[in-house]
Amino acid sequence: MSAGALDSRTARHRRGRRPVMPLAAWVALCVVGGVLVALEFPPDGWFAALGTALPRASLPLLGVLSCVLLALSGVAAWRVDRDGPAQRRACALRLFLVQLALAFAWVAILFGGHALGAALAVMADEIELIGDVRGRGVLLGIELVTDRVKKTPANAETAAVATYCLDKGLIFQIRGTGPTLNVLRLVPPMTTTDAEVDRAMSILFDALRAVSRQAPAALRAAE
Numbered sequence: 067m068s069a070g071a072l073d074s075r076t077a078r079h080r081r082g083r084r085p086v087m088p089l090a091a092w093v094a095l096c097v098v099g100g101v102l103v104a105l106e107f108p109p110d111g112w113f114a115a116l117g118t119a120l121p122r123a124s125l126p127l128l129g130v131l132s133c134v135l136l137a138l139s140g141v142a143a144w145r146v147d148r149d150g151p152a153q154r155r156a157c158a159l160r161l162f163l164v165q166l167a168l169a170f171a172w173v174a175i176l177f178g179g180h181a182l183g184a185a186l187a188v189m190a191d192e193i194e195l196i197g198d199v200r201g202r203g204v205l206l207g208i209e210l211v212t213d214r215v216k217k218t219p220a221n222a223e224t225a226a227v228a229t230y231c232l233d234k235g236l237i238f239q240i241r242g243t244g245p246t247l248n249v250l251r252l253v254p255p256m257t258t259t260d261a262e263v264d265r266a267m268s269i270l271f272d273a274l275r276a277v278s279r280q281a282p283a284a285l286r287a288a289e
Contacts, residue, residue, distance in 0.1 A: 085144060085147040085148040086147050086159070087144070087147065088144075089140075089141065089144045092140040092141070092143045092144040092147070093137050093140035093141065093144075094140070095140060095166075096136040096137065096139045096140040096143075096166065097133055097136045097137050097140065099136075099166070099170055100132060100133065100136045100169075100170065100173075101133070103170045103173050103174060104129065104132075104173065106174070107173055107174050139162075139166070142162075143159065143162050146158050146159060146162070147159060174256060182204060182206055182252065182254070182263060182267070183199070183206070185263075185267040185271075186199045186206065186208060186267075187199065189267075189270070189271055189274060192275075193274045193275065193278055194214060194278065195210050195211070195212075195220060195223055195274055195277065195278050196208060196209070196210060196211075196274070197209045197210060197211030197214050197217055197220075198211075201252075204252075204253070204254050204256070204258075205252075205253055206251075206252045207241065207249045207250065207251050207252070208249065208250040208252070209248060209249050210223050210224045210227065210248045210249070210250065211248065219242070219246045219247075219248040220248050221242075221245075221246065221247055221248050223248075223277050223278075224240055224247060224248045224249070224250065225240070225247070226273075226277045226280070227250065227270075227273045227274060227277050228240055228250070230272075230273035230276060230277065231269055231270060231273050234269045234272075234273075235269070236266050236269040236270065236273075238250055238251060238252055238253075239251040239253070250270075254266070
């Protein structure tokens with residue numbers, strides 16, 4: 067059998083095979099999924115504060131281009147679904163769906179995490195008790211110190227902040243090393259809404275300000 071005849075039979079076989087989803091479904095999966103994630107986790111104010119070369123007025127254009135790229139990704143997946151070799155098609159589509167999920171998760175982690183990071187940066191500018199804010203995404207740690215230069219752990223102040231927040235309905239973990247427990251560990255679930263983040267940051271801000279106004283001797287006596 068000649069190579070031309072084999073190619074012709076392979077092409078007829080591929081044309082006769084029905085894809086898992088039609089073209090419109092693949093495109094909708096990519097575009098609608100991307101739009102929903104973008105609406106749930108918008109860039110908000112922290113993006114403008116980065117001082118990037120990208121003008122804020124160009125964000126709508128960036129959104130349109132992102133939708134075009136997502137649509138092209140859907141077309142690419144459909145073509146693999148329709149024309150890909152049978153023994154490799156399933157693996158290729160699984161990998162495509164994994165990378166699509168990771169792309170959506172990246173947006174949620176980046177923008178959702180920076181919403182918290184921006185709020186904590188504002189607090190650190192006002193409250194000397196905050197010695198450091200560190201972490202990645204939505205996993206954040208707030209180190210409380212009595213002296214920013216010497217990094218003296220503020221154990222009593224940390225306990226007082228936790229008690230204040232607990233009374234207001236905000237729960238988090240206190241971490242540290244050995245007898246030193248001066249780090250507030252924030253791990254909000256990915257389902258946390260913007261309103262819930264705003265409420266949590268408001269409670270934490272009030273707690274830090276209230277504790278900062280108290281005399282150190284009074285805090286030590288309350289331990």
